[in-house]
Amino acid sequence: xxxxxxxxxxxxxxxxxxxxxxxxxxxxxxxxxxxxxxxxxxxxxxxxxxxxxxxxxxxxxxxxxxxxxxxxxxxxxxxxxxxxxxxxxxxxxxxxxxxxxxxxxxxxxxxxxxxxxxxxxxxxxxxxxxxxxxxxxxxxxxxxxxxxxxxxxxxxxxxxxxxxxxxxxxxxxxxxxxxxxxxxxxxxxxxxxxxxxxxxxxxxxxxxxxxxxxxxxxxxxxxxxxxxxxxxxxxxxxxxxxxxxxxxxxxxxxxxxxxxxxxxxxxxxxxxxxxxxxxxxxxxxxxxxxxxxxxxxxxxxxxxxxxxxxxxxxxxxxxxxxxxxxxxxxxxxxxxxxxxxxxxxxxxxxxxxxxxxxxxxxxxxxxxxxxxxxxxxxxxxxxxxxxxxxxxxxxxxxxxxxxxxxxxxxxxxxxxxxxxxxxxxxxxxxxxxxxxxxxxxxxxxxxxxxxxxxxxxxxxxxxxxxxxxxxxxxxxxxxxx
Amino acid sequence: xxxxxxxxxxxxxxxxxxxxxxxxxxxxxxxxxxxxxxxxxxxxxxxxxxxxxxxxxxxxxxxxxxxxxxxxxxxxxxxxxxxxxxxxxxxxxxxxxxxxxxxxxxxxxxxxxxxxxxxxxxxxxxxxxxxxxxxxxxxxxxx
Numbered sequence: 001x002x003x004x005x006x007x008x009x010x011x012x013x014x015x016x017x018x019x020x021x022x023x024x025x026x027x028x029x030x031x032x033x034x035x036x037x038x039x040x041x042x043x044x045x046x047x048x049x050x051x052x053x054x055x056x057x058x059x060x061x062x063x064x065x066x067x068x069x070x071x072x073x074x075x076x077x078x079x080x081x082x083x084x085x086x087x088x089x090x091x092x093x094x095x096x097x098x099x100x101x102x103x104x105x106x107x108x109x110x111x112x113x114x115x116x117x118x119x120x121x122x123x124x125x126x127x128x129x130x131x132x133x134x135x136x137x138x139x140x141x142x143x144x145x146x147x148x149x150x151x152x153x154x155x156x157x158x159x160x161x162x163x164x165x166x167x168x169x170x171x172x173x174x175x176x177x178x179x180x181x182x183x184x185x186x187x188x189x190x191x192x193x194x195x196x197x198x199x200x201x202x203x204x205x206x207x208x209x210x211x212x213x214x215x216x217x218x219x220x221x222x223x224x225x226x227x228x229x230x231x232x233x234x235x236x237x238x239x240x241x242x243x244x245x246x247x248x249x250x251x252x253x254x255x256x257x258x259x260x261x262x263x264x265x266x267x268x269x270x271x272x273x274x275x276x277x278x279x280x281x282x283x284x285x286x287x288x289x290x291x292x293x294x295x296x297x298x299x300x301x302x303x304x305x306x307x308x309x310x311x312x313x314x315x316x317x318x319x320x321x322x323x324x325x326x327x328x329x330x331x332x333x334x335x336x337x338x339x340x341x342x343x344x345x346x347x348x349x350x351x352x353x354x355x356x357x358x359x360x361x362x363x364x365x366x367x368x369x370x371x372x373x374x375x376x377x378x379x380x381x382x383x384x385x386x387x388x389x390x391x392x393x394x395x396x397x398x399x400x401x402x403x404x405x406x407x408x409x410x411x412x413x414x415x416x417x418x419x420x421x422x423x424x425x426x427x428x429x430x431x432x433x434x435x436x437x438x439x440x441x442x443x444x445x446x447x448x449x450x451x452x453x454x455x456x457x458x459x460x461x462x463x464x465x466x467x468x469x470x471x472x473x474x475x476x477x478x479x480x481x
Numbered sequence: 482x483x484x485x486x487x488x489x490x491x492x493x494x495x496x497x498x499x500x501x502x503x504x505x506x507x508x509x510x511x512x513x514x515x516x517x518x519x520x521x522x523x524x525x526x527x528x529x530x531x532x533x534x535x536x537x538x539x540x541x542x543x544x545x546x547x548x549x550x551x552x553x554x555x556x557x558x559x560x561x562x563x564x565x566x567x568x569x570x571x572x573x574x575x576x577x578x579x580x581x582x583x584x585x586x587x588x589x590x591x592x593x594x595x596x597x598x599x600x601x602x603x604x605x606x607x608x609x610x611x612x613x614x615x616x617x618x619x620x621x622x623x624x
Contacts, residue, residue: 085492219551236574307544307575
């Protein structure tokens with residue numbers, strides 16, 4: 001934005017109308033010292049109202065004027081405000097959106113916590129819009145007292161249904177993109193460079209980094225507004241210049257990244273986020289054959305400290321074929337080298353269970369399990385039994401569960417005493433149940449689950465982090481090895 | 482009393498005044514909790530401080546609680562726990578602070594002509610007219 005200020009001072013003549021619009025708002029803000037004169041009158045493409053900067057198409061103007069009803073109007077009004085605040089020049093059309101179903105949920109005594117009901121009034125989703133995990137809608141019979149389920153599940157169902165009625169796709173997942181090799185489930189047609197409006201950290205970080213599709217970290221409200229209007233203001237991650245890496249992360253020779261399991265990717269991402277502040281990290285030295293399942297563990301942990309919704313992996317992610325390209329030709333601002341020692345210390349920092357301690361819950365699916373992971377879990381538990389008093393949960397999205405049913409994995413896991421739960425949260429929410437319901441410790445593969453509740457929020461919780469093999473062993477023996 | 486005027490970009494319009502509370506580290510707006518004030522997740526150095534009559538001055542946002550930041554902010558608002566206004570030093574290509582300020586109707590100015598972290602100290606009196614992008618700082622008296 002500083003650059004634009006300088007441009008203006010240099011000469012007004014070169015500026016496009018939309019650029020002028022933005023400058024007008026700077027002038028209104030007093031930034032330009034009132035030196036503008038009065039030549040603003042002829043600009044017609046500005047948004048009406050607060051002296052904004054975003055230029056709108058005729059269609060967008062119609063939405064703003066209320067021609068398509070109050071919901072569309074409120075949605076557009078919100079997006080224009082956001083665009084003005086960020087100095088966006090225009091709205092860009094989107095390929096799709098991902099919304100938090102919680103948008104519009106009413107909480108007993110507090111009522112609705114946000115403004116979605118105004119945004120959604122009489123509106124439908126204009127672009128393909130998927131819904132996020134129905135994170136607390138646990139089924140009965142998996143070990144949670146019925147009274148809790150009777151309270152939570154209807155509340156969530158009601159909120160999610162509102163969006164379904166508006167035309168949203170009920171994928172109900174923090175992994176709406178999970179491709180499982182079957183075309184009918186593959187509703188995200190996003191290609192590198194496509195624009196989306198996405199919410200939730202896993203979804204946004206994964207989309208930007210692994211898929212190369214562009215989205216800002218949207219709030220539940222702005223995603224709903226974008227789903228309804230089909231546009232978003234052009235700022236932040238939609239602009240190429242904001243997508244380059246700033247900090248280079250490399251590895252000591254003593255650390256073999258080829259041996260990294262899900263938990264290692266999570267732990268690395270969590271602390272890399274803390275070390276990189278608000279700058280996009282570029283990992284150089286992770287295995288070139290990294291899988292989709294591994295990459296999804298690197299999303300939410302980074303977001304806990306670092307708001308920049310992206311990371312690059314040199315030679316792996318689409319916008320980082322080389323180190324130079326990942327940094328856009330610039331030099332890294334900082335270089336961080338991570339060794340075995342750091343990884344070990346970090347893992348110990350987020351885990352609180354030691355060898356021999358009892359386990360009450362083994363939870364997979366943070367983020368939602370891929371078919372590859374469910375297949376691994378089923379293979380490990382086949383023919384064995386979950387120990388008495390231990391719960392084994394696997395969370396995934398409905399299409400993946402359907403596939404797992406058809407391949408017999410769900411049957412294997414259920415026969416062993418486990419549960420494959422569609423839609424629900426497999427990480428932080430189960431982690432909250434542990435202290436809340438007085439369960440023994442929790443075992444997980446997810447650094448998100450391990451770090452967020454204990455390390456992040458400071459809620460004391462017994463939790464351990466391990467490979468799927470270690471976790472399944474804990475489920476069978478009831479103890480952490 | 483020494484008065485300094487800063488000018489910046491309006492993120493969310495409105496007028497506000499109050500004593501400044503300065504965070505020198507990244508501040509996670511999603512880490513505000515109703516009744517608890519600032520949690521360690523939002524800012525380790527300011528944990529336990531209360532915001533209601535203050536103007537929050539911060540460099541940029543940390544990532545904490547980003548997905549549901551606006552919800553936590555709105556919930557905090559219902560309990561009267563939000564600051565009067567927010568002054569932030571840099572532009573925010575990534576954070577949710579601007580969105581949170583707009584949705585909760587908290588006045589906010591950012592990207593100022595001088596770095597507010599160098600000018601404003603905790604305890605200074607700050608008056609802001611966010612719509613005009615003006616932030617007036619009345620320095621506390623030095624002893």
